[in-house]
Amino acid sequence: xxxPAREALTATNNIPALGEAILIxxxxxxxxxxxxxxxxxxxxxxxxxxxxxxxxxLASFFPKIVSSLTRILTPGSSNKAGYRVxxxxxxxLTLLFTRLLSDNSTKDLPSLTSTNNTETANGVLRSTSWLxxxxxxxxxxxxxxxxxxxxxxxxxxxxxxxxxxxxxRDCRKSLADCISMSIETVIGLIGRDGANDAIENxxxxxxxxxxxxxxxxxxxxxDWVVSFPRxxxxxxxxxxxxxxxxxxxxxxxxxxxxxxxxxxxxxxxRDGLSAVLTDSxxxxxxHSALT
Numbered sequence: 001x002x003x004p005a006r007e008a009l010t011a012t013n014n015i016p017a018l019g020e021a022i023l024i025x026x027x028x029x030x031x032x033x034x035x036x037x038x039x040x041x042x043x044x045x046x047x048x049x050x051x052x053x054x055x056x057x058l059a060s061f062f063p064k065i066v067s068s069l070t071r072i073l074t075p076g077s078s079n080k081a082g083y084r085v086x087x088x089x090x091x092x093l094t095l096l097f098t099r100l101l102s103d104n105s106t107k108d109l110p111s112l113t114s115t116n117n118t119e120t121a122n123g124v125l126r127s128t129s130w131l132x133x134x135x136x137x138x139x140x141x142x143x144x145x146x147x148x149x150x151x152x153x154x155x156x157x158x159x160x161x162x163x164x165x166x167x168x169r170d171c172r173k174s175l176a177d178c179i180s181m182s183i184e185t186v187i188g189l190i191g192r193d194g195a196n197d198a199i200e201n202x203x204x205x206x207x208x209x210x211x212x213x214x215x216x217x218x219x220x221x222x223d224w225v226v227s228f229p230r231x232x233x234x235x236x237x238x239x240x241x242x243x244x245x246x247x248x249x250x251x252x253x254x255x256x257x258x259x260x261x262x263x264x265x266x267x268x269x270r271d272g273l274s275a276v277l278t279d280s281x282x283x284x285x286x287h288s289a290l291t
Contacts, residue, residue: 015057019060019061022048022061022064022065023064025041025044025045026041026045026064026065026068027068028040028041029041029042029045029068029069029071029072030068030071030072030079031079032079033079035081035082035084035085038072038081038082038085039082039084039085039088042069042085042088042089042092043088045065045069045092045096046088046091046092046095048061049092049095049096049099055099055100055105055126056124056125056126058096058099058100059100059124059126059130060124062096062100062134063134063137065096066093066096066137066138066141067137067141069089069092069093069141070141070144070145072085072086072089073086073089073090073093073144073145073148074144074145074147075147075148075150075151083151083153083155083156084155086148086151086153086156086159087153087155087156087159088159090145090148090156090159090160090162090163091159091162093145093163094159094162094163094166097163097166097167097170097171097175098166098170100126101131101134101135101138101171101174101175102166102170102171102174103170103171103172103173103174104170106126106131106173106174107173109126109127109128109130109131110125110127110128111127111128111129131174135174135175135177135178138175138178139175139177139178142167142178142181142182143181145160145163146160146164146181146182146185148160149185149188149189150188154192154198157189157192157199158198158199158202160185160189161186161189161199161202161203164182164183164185164186164189165186165206165213167179167182168182168183168186168213168216169206169210169213172212172216179216180220183216183217183220184220184246186199186203187220187245187246187249187250188242188245188246190203190249190253191245191249200249200252200253203253204253207253207254214254217250217253217254218254220246220250221247221250221251221254224243224246224247224250225247225268226268227243228243228247228268228271229268229271229274231243
């Protein structure tokens with residue numbers, strides 16, 4: 001684990017062997033039917049985050065790692081993974097996002113044209129064009145991974161919360177296109193553990209320490225409240241239940257002082273509630289969300 005040993009790992013003459021070992025590990029993760037093998041493969045991925053010193057070298061394996069992790073982190077996958085594998089897989093993804101995609105690590109990336117060499121002897125050369133291509137892959141991956149918010153194990157939901165907070169807090173600029181669905185996922189995670197919801201308490205504590213994150217949540221609340229009357233007049237029960245949950249949870253998490261509901265938003269809430277009160281099914285949904 002010494003720095004010279006880690007640097008030797010990505011020495012030019014060792015890259016082919018390292019690449020082959022990583023590919024075998026990722027194939028085992030995606031294809032093996034045994035959770036013990038999957039768990040060992042995820043552990044290797046987590047160790048790579050500290051073992052590979054150079055960001056560019058790690059970035060060369062990043063697309064394949066994300067693809068393999070997404071396969072086990074997508075609900076309904078044909079090769080179902082145990083909840084410990086899913087939990088550790090989410091943690092591995094969070095570590096990699098923090099290392100390679102955080103705003104701090106991407107703020108000084110060079111701008112390269114198509115004529116520039118985007119590869120080095122030890123891997124890809126991270127640039128703004130690399131980031132743009134990577135973000136497109138990440139957005140698709142997260143859209144599938146975030147479906148884990150309905151997982152029945154609290155360990156998985158808490159690991160997913162940490163991934164969402166990483167995107168919202170550490171990758172606010174680099175993964176700007178993923179912020180909205182990350183917020184929706186966090187709000188969707190709340191309410192599964194009863195009155196003393198650990199995720200809700202953790203989010204509330206995080207918001208108190210991060211005012212910019214609270215601002216993002218207020219922006220989402222504004223959008224939800226504005227669309228509230230229209231959705232409540234629709235016949236889509238799933239959308240009606242979802243927006244009631246989103247608004248009620250966000251108001252509860254932010255509290256009356258931070259929610260900052262102005263007159264226009266209050267009017268939208270009133271119109272939406274009027275639609276609910278004229279519909280017995282909508283009234284049942286509202287009662288369910290509030291209790």
